[in-house]
Amino acid sequence: MKALVLSGGAGTRLRPITHTSAKQLVPVANKPILFYGLEAIAAADIVEVGMIVGETAKEIEQAVGDGSDFGLKVTYIPQSAPLGLAHAVLIAREFLGDDDFVMYLGDNFVFGGITDLVDEFRKDKPDAQILLTRVPDPTAFGVAVLDEKGQVVGLEEKPERPRSDLAVVGVYLFTPGVHEAVRSIEVSPRGELEITDAIQWMIDRQHDVRSTVISGYWKDTGNVTDMLEVNRTLLEGLEPRIEGFVDAESEIIGRVRIDAGAEVRGSRIVGPVVIGPGSVVVDSYVGPSTSIAENCLIRNSEIEFSIVLRDSSFDSIRRIEASLIGRNVTVTLSPRVPATHRLVIGDHGRVQISS
Incomplete structure (x- = not known):
């Protein structure tokens, strides 16, 4: 056959x-x-x-x-x-x-x-x-x-x-x-x-x-x-295994696999989660049903119920969920700009603006 x-x-x-x-x-x-x-x-x-x-x-x-x-x-x-x-x-x-x-x-x-x-x-x-x-x-x-x-x-x-x-x-x-x-x-x-x-x-x-x-x-x-x-569904059957580095300030809960060469520092990982080789998670939260592929960087961010493909990074992003992120993607905060309003208001107008 x-x-x-x-x-x-x-x-x-x-x-x-x-x-x-x-x-x-x-x-x-x-x-x-x-x-x-x-x-x-x-x-x-x-x-x-x-x-x-x-x-x-x-x-x-x-x-x-x-x-x-x-x-x-x-x-x-x-x-x-x-x-x-x-x-x-x-x-x-x-x-x-x-x-x-x-x-x-x-x-x-x-x-x-x-x-x-x-x-x-x-x-x-x-x-x-x-x-x-x-x-x-x-x-x-x-x-x-x-x-x-x-x-x-x-x-x-x-x-x-x-x-x-x-x-x-x-x-x-x-x-x-x-x-x-x-x-x-x-x-x-x-x-x-x-x-x-x-x-x-x-x-x-x-x-x-x-x-x-x-x-x-x-x-x-x-x-x-x-x-x-x-x-x-696949992550629900994940065999927990930690082959990478996890520092003392991090918390690992549930079914979590951290592959060799990966690092977790100052972070909270709630399974089921897999973190691929060479990836680094720093000062972040990674929640259930998340797959992070190889050579990714998650810094000062929160992510759950998502797939992150290789060589991608998140820096100071709150919060990502239900997302599919491609290869070699960079997600960062945009520069904060002063809030302004430009108005052209006719005679006898009434305007309410929230702060």
């Missing part, structure tokens, strides 16, 4: 972060979101991985390499433009051959991995298997309709009027039968070859398409809110 990992999207909902960085490499709990997917694939005893890459290909290749750090063998497959998930299957035909495969969206996070799902697929061998989860707003996802027996009878991609609240999670399993399906469908009104259309094509021709409704944690980390939520 092989894996096809999609890492070619532009990440428009995470701009401006993704103007200069691949969305799949934005870290949560100080590790790129893509790495969690690769680790889940390796844990399911899959070795050969095809990586769909686009305009951020060099950055992805530099981060992942040949896959050996994950126990994988990675083959890069360039995609000229993000033309849909079914298009990714189409261009990966030579790599996939006649093997079964799992398709995993590189910016998705499935808590607990995919091992059980892959084992079930290997045992039962349906033509396709999809993961579903209930969401409050299905219009942003592919949506599945099940019959009274729980069989998939219909799929729609981002429908304006969803027929159910079951969203398709970004993990799919296929036998080689899907290749005929992706060759047979037409481009959608969105200008893409939709994988939901390919699966619907299989359903219409009586292929065995099964679904698993998961009640566990899943997130499409396509926006800041979801990135912060995944970060919070």
Whole structure:
């Protein structure tokens, strides 16, 4: 069995972060979101991985390499433009051959991995298997309709009027039968070859398409809110560890990991928090659900429920929360200027000005 990992999207909902960085490499709990997917694939005893890459290909290749750090063998497959998930299957035909495969969206996070799902697929061998989860707003996802027996009878991609609240999670399993399906469908009104259309094509021709409704944690980390939520969830399972320097005036509370080379001086750290190597926190408060990457400086500031990427600094800032801060960012106080008022008031006017 092989894996096809999609890492070619532009990440428009995470701009401006993704103007200069691949969305799949934005870290949560100080590790790129893509790495969690690769680790889940390796844990399911899959070795050969095809990586769909686009305009951020060099950055992805530099981060992942040949896959050996994950126990994988990675083959890069360039995609000229993000033309849909079914298009990714189409261009990966030579790599996939006649093997079964799992398709995993590189910016998705499935808590607990995919091992059980892959084992079930290997045992039962349906033509396709999809993961579903209930969401409050299905219009942003592919949506599945099940019959009274729980069989998939219909799929729609981002429908304006969803027929159910079951969203398709970004993990799919296929036998080689899907290749005929992706060759047979037409481009959608969105200008893409939709994988939901390919699966619907299989359903219409009586292929065995099964679904698993998961009640566990899943997130499409396509926006800041979801990135912060995944970060919070991962940090809740953080193993506390202090390998860096913490002075006697500092207070460390709860699940806190301070990596080697990091320093905490005169500060209060309330976990779950991770502070990366080379980072320095001085006379500051770092609150729950915060990840500070490597070589950052937090001085005389307060920050919580946030992600701070590498080489960034805060100096005398109160207070930061629910924020995603990019690489090499500097945040300082602006110079204080005298408060003034410029007025042009007509005859008989009445004006009240607060101090």
